[in-house]
Amino acid sequence: MVEPNYTGGLLGGMLIGLASVLLLAGSGRIAGISGILGGLYGKWTDAERHWRIIFLLGLVAGAGLVSVLIGGLAVHMQTHGIPLLIAGVLVGFGTRMGGGCTSGHGVCGIARRSKRSLAATVIFMATAIITVFLIRHVAG
């Protein structure tokens, strides 16, 4: 059993929140990672593309910085091969169709008190919980 990481969770969550408020205050943008990533390959102006690239580079740099400081990040893959590919396609397809992911709907949308984001968050949490239940306790 992995011990819950209360301090890291709370502190990390607050950093994510601070980042989202800073992005909104500085550029007027919502820190929704799926949307920022998806906006890279649409028909956008250079200015639209550039801020997205800069934010995403910052994100990877931030994770890299912590990784260097604490000596590597733990990443325990839950699935491999074809199921991993299917999961990736579902995450990409679903976040694009549903207009957001955990950050855009879950963190920023709920903070804007958006009904759509609250509904999306409840739905993806529910289907994810059901999926894990089926994999671990029914099929497994």
Place this chain on the structure above:
Amino acid sequence: MKLFLTTFVAGLLFGMGLAVSEMVDPGRVTGFLDIAGQWDPTLLLVMGGALTITLPGFYMVLKLPGPWFAERFSLPTKKDLDWRLIAGATLFGIGWGMAGFCPGPALAALVTLSPQVVLFMLAMIAGQLLAMLVEKYTRPL
């Protein structure tokens, strides 16, 4: 310049948050989603920690006449629930449950240089492109 610097710092803090909270680890995420197993509440603290900042923060920022370094706020305009939101969130949840990765953490986990993470990212981008293609042919309904 100020705009790019703020945007970069925001990204940096976001990535640090994902790493510090261990959300880059799909095991943490599925541990939270597995309510019938040995439940790991860490993700709940991450969401809670983020919302304690964004709820008052967004409220205050959106009272400003505009953002500091841009002309206006770019906010989503849709207000009503539609089938796209419901179907999209449903499919995203299934993929999230299978892999334990959502877009932000998957991107942050690229720093491990794991081929599996790269594979997931490529599949995710393919999924986004596929959805854009579907959008093109199904809109306007």
